[in-house]
Amino acid sequence: MARHYGLLGRLARGTVALTPAGEPGPYLRLLLSILTQATWRGEPPLARLADGRLATEHFNELIQTIRQQARRSDFQRATELWQRVGHPHFQSTEAYLNSLFDQYARLLVVRLDLYYRADSPHGGDGEQSKAHLQQLLNNRRQNSLFEHLVGYLWKLEFGTERGFHYHCVLLFNGAAVREDMTYGDLIGDYWRDVITDGHGSYWNANKPSHHPSWHGALDVGMIAHDDWERRQNLLLKVVSYLAKPDPCLQQGVPEGAKRFRTFGRGEMLRREGVKRGRRRREQKSPLPA
Known part of the structure; x- marks a missing residue:
């Protein structure tokens, strides 16, 4: 547990694993969203926080929250979708x-x-x-x-x-x-x-x-x-x-x-000559934010 405590405590928003399109996956988004509320980050494991509880107690609650959120049906659908779009x-x-x-x-x-x-x-x-x-x-x-x-x-x-x-x-x-x-x-x-x-x-x-x-x-x-x-x-x-x-x-x-x-x-269309119609805007990414 101590190893995970240190790793999660040092995790910053800039340290992310990205999809090919540069979007963080649902597991990482879930983790980062919960870590933003983590008051124990940067504290020693046995430090007592303002509410009188140990930092490790807050850490254990965070792990339980992650597990509960990951079981939600909407999260599982998002995970499945994320896996599809990377194929x-x-x-x-x-x-x-x-x-x-x-x-x-x-x-x-x-x-x-x-x-x-x-x-x-x-x-x-x-x-x-x-x-x-x-x-x-x-x-x-x-x-x-x-x-x-x-x-x-x-x-x-x-x-x-x-x-x-x-x-x-x-x-x-x-x-x-x-x-x-x-x-x-x-x-x-x-x-x-x-x-x-x-x-x-x-x-x-x-x-x-x-x-x-x-x-x-x-x-x-x-x-x-x-x-x-x-x-x-x-x-x-x-x-x-x-x-x-x-x-x-x-x-x-x-x-x-x-x-x-x-x-x-079907076969990919070949662009021949001048494209028909007005000039199109740059494509947007379909990947979920």
Whole structure:
């Protein structure tokens, strides 16, 4: 304990471990916020403070406070989010989305879950689910429904109820299309009726009737390039989940099933010639402060 007492007592705000973007993580922010109230810092362990108690007693209370705060659900969510945004998948996807917003004044964001009916054998067939997604992506070149699609993200998961399934974000040129809920249903119907020949099902997260609290929190639908708050929500509350590594997936797949990619996105746009539209402001960091 004496060693920790000395280390925490000397800890200053300038001595921090940073993320790649220069933001302290949630554990360090929690520690620093509590240390600012520590009256025992700089005192010998057995010194009596103004309230008559030993400095070590205050130190022990601080440790208990840290443990209690770290158990809070909001702190654990913040920690999970912080771990996601430091992953290479998230960082490359952030650059991908920024390139799209550089090219288009606004994007129509559609968030779908694509899976299979409970009575379908395809839910346990990873090769078939992979082929169905590839067919969907390939068909976008000939299907007018995807005429204005400019980008996409997908994540493969495996669950005991749904088997293999995909979480998808589809990004359309917002100057050409609108009505995100309608687009979500049309694409979901296409997955169900055409791609999977009636074996599929879907969840349209753009519908507030499905989860009323989700629609604002997820920030799907039409997002303007200069709406920084909604762009941050898109990254932190939608994209971060898709980019999150899932070490449990490979342990959950049926024995003998082939391993394959669990995350994908469209190609990064190349900037050719003069950029369209007015000059854009410098990008802001989506990382939580």
